[in-house]
Amino acid sequence: MPPTTPLPQTLRISKDHPDTNIIGDPNEGVRTRRQLICGVACYVSMIEPKNIEEALQDDYWIHAMQEELHQFERNDVWELTRLPKQQNIIGTKWIFKNKKNEEGTVIRNKARLVAQGFSQIEGIDFDETFAPVARLESIRILFAIACHFKIKLFQMDVKSAFLNGYLNEEVYVAQPKGFIDHKHPNHVFRLKKALYGLKQAPRAWYERLTKHLLEKGYTRGGADRTLFVKHIQHDFIVAQIYVDDIVFGATRDNDASKFAEVMESEFEMSMMGELTYFLGLQVKQSEDGIHLSQSKYAKELIKKFGLEDAKDFPTPMGTSNKGLGSDSLGEGVDEKLYRSMIGSLLYLTASRPDISFSVGICERYQSAPKEVHLKAVKRIIRYIKGTLDLGIWYPMGTTLDIIGYSDADWAGSADDRKSTSGACFYLGHCLVAWHSKKQNCIALSTAEAEYISAGSCSTQLLWMKSVLSDFRVPVTSVSILCDNTSAINISKNPVLHSRTKHIELRYHFLRELVESSILQISYISTEDQLADILTKPLDQKRFIHLRKAIGMLSLK
Numbered sequence: 001m002p003p004t005t006p007l008p009q010t011l012r013i014s015k016d017h018p019d020t021n022i023i024g025d026p027n028e029g030v031r032t033r034r035q036l037i038c039g040v041a042c043y044v045s046m047i048e049p050k051n052i053e054e055a056l057q058d059d060y061w062i063h064a065m066q067e068e069l070h071q072f073e074r075n076d077v078w079e080l081t082r083l084p085k086q087q088n089i090i091g092t093k094w095i096f097k098n099k100k101n102e103e104g105t106v107i108r109n110k111a112r113l114v115a116q117g118f119s120q121i122e123g124i125d126f127d128e129t130f131a132p133v134a135r136l137e138s139i140r141i142l143f144a145i146a147c148h149f150k151i152k153l154f155q156m157d158v159k160s161a162f163l164n165g166y167l168n169e170e171v172y173v174a175q176p177k178g179f180i181d182h183k184h185p186n187h188v189f190r191l192k193k194a195l196y197g198l199k200q201a202p203r204a205w206y207e208r209l210t211k212h213l214l215e216k217g218y219t220r221g222g223a224d225r226t227l228f229v230k231h232i233q234h235d236f237i238v239a240q241i242y243v244d245d246i247v248f249g250a251t252r253d254n255d256a257s258k259f260a261e262v263m264e265s266e267f268e269m270s271m272m273g274e275l276t277y278f279l280g281l282q283v284k285q286s287e288d289g290i291h292l293s294q295s296k297y298a299k300e301l302i303k304k305f306g307l308e309d310a311k312d313f314p315t316p317m318g319t320s321n322k323g324l325g326s327d328s329l330g331e332g333v334d335e336k337l338y339r340s341m342i343g344s345l346l347y348l349t350a351s352r353p354d355i356s357f358s359v360g361i362c363e364r365y366q367s368a369p370k371e372v373h374l375k376a377v378k379r380i381i382r383y384i385k386g387t388l389d390l391g392i393w394y395p396m397g398t399t400l401d402i403i404g405y406s407d408a409d410w411a412g413s414a415d416d417r418k419s420t421s422g423a424c425f426y427l428g429h430c431l432v433a434w435h436s437k438k439q440n441c442i443a444l445s446t447a448e449a450e451y452i453s454a455g456s457c458s459t460q461l462l463w464m465k466s467v468l469s470d471f472r473v474p475v476t477s478v479s480i481l482c483d484n485t486s487a488i489n490i491s492k493n494p495v496l497h498s499r500t501k502h503i504e505l506r507y508h509f510l511r512e513l514v515e516s517s518i519l520q521i522s523y524i525s526t527e528d529q530l531a532d533i534l535t536k537p538l539d540q541k542r543f544i545h546l547r548k549a550i551g552m553l554s555l556k
Helices: 033-040 059-074 136-149 201-215 253-264 295-304 319-323 335-348 353-365 371-385 446-470 485-492 494-499 505-515 530-534 540-549
Strands: 078-081 092-100 106-115 154-158 188-191 227-232 235-242 245-250 269-274 281-285 289-293 390-395 402-409 420-427 430-438 478-482 520-523 552-554
Touching (some): 136 235, 136 245, 136 390, 136 420, 136 430, 235 253, 295 371, 335 353, 353 371, 402 446, 446 485, 446 505, 505 520
Antiparallel strands (some): 154 269, 390 552, 420 430
């Protein structure tokens, strides 16, 4: 063996290093991969590919696509086979989406393989397609219930929910682009379970989920078919389903984990912890109550339409715009831009009843918008800019009395002189529903307009009563508060009906409810009529007073 050369005596390896060589804060502790993603986004791609070719050039998106296909294998979604003769083949497409948190930081690259459902043939590839979807009113009623019983709400997500639904039909799809089996390039996949994009996928998932929860002792709501409740003596566990997003809670804290165990025993779940962000709604739970807002979305809306530097307005619509009409002589504007603004604002009304009337007026002119209409829409956005953090407040410990405020603006439409109905609905002190819409017939008097508005209000109140019955909450009274004594008398006094024969028969449904004592209709002064904010433009003082009165506030 050749002789080894001894190391110089001057070379020493130090086990201690100066603090200047340390990268980062040594007191910070070890950070997990999830924390790193949220902090510097070093494990995700910031760019959403427009097509499969771009995605295949990025390792992060290749990993995301492979994860989606591995999910298919774990769920036993399909099997590779030859295509039978005279059988329809459905194409597939990759959809790429960056998942963001509440702050707008990209936390995950999501690649989803969807079927091109437009190529399905009815009677061959699908039959029944209907699946119930939770109404936003149902979500807000759940928040009010949570405040009454002092329940903390949690959220969980079903991974690739539609892949859990069993198919009753024989369906074949093409192999996904970029991942074609080189040994069997001409084969297709026969689906055992549903795939995103199939027309029957929502139905299949809902049936699978319903069957599982019913077997575990949960009961399905009668008025809301996406609500599931399990009663345990005087306590209960509740879950509200919105496709693959689930909000749940329990009157006893340790019972909430039981629902999570029930779901995890059958499906692959992503436990997201305490409810903070749901369907675009920012939810802040505290010991005092729950606050709903869409401030993040509102900021994006203002930036989208380039009004960041515009001056704020104290109200969404000026009192001079009461007669805003079609304005046939005005100069036309870009219809696509106008419709985009209206669509964005309509989504914002999920937590902003203060703009419902203004947006409802402006949306009537989407077919041929003019300068005056665009100016009115921009004013709404500039009002939002000054009230970004405004939202609905649900106080803790509220009662569950059902109250509806009904109002109407007689002949308020400048185009056809139809009236505008406005109503807001409360569970105790919690605003859970509202509407502002034009009536579909012409009212010949203020009393008639108010009576029609109260009639449509009654159906919503009965639905709310049915939802509470699923929670086994006794409803002592259901009340409508109206500021027109003539409309109240019409509902109570049959003698007056000789003057109101022209009112459609369906509105006398209200009188039947009053006579059978199912519903009470009472007088409230115009000054205290909260639904006034949903029927007409108001001056600044009146508008701000009603905005606060209906339960809207900012936490900042």
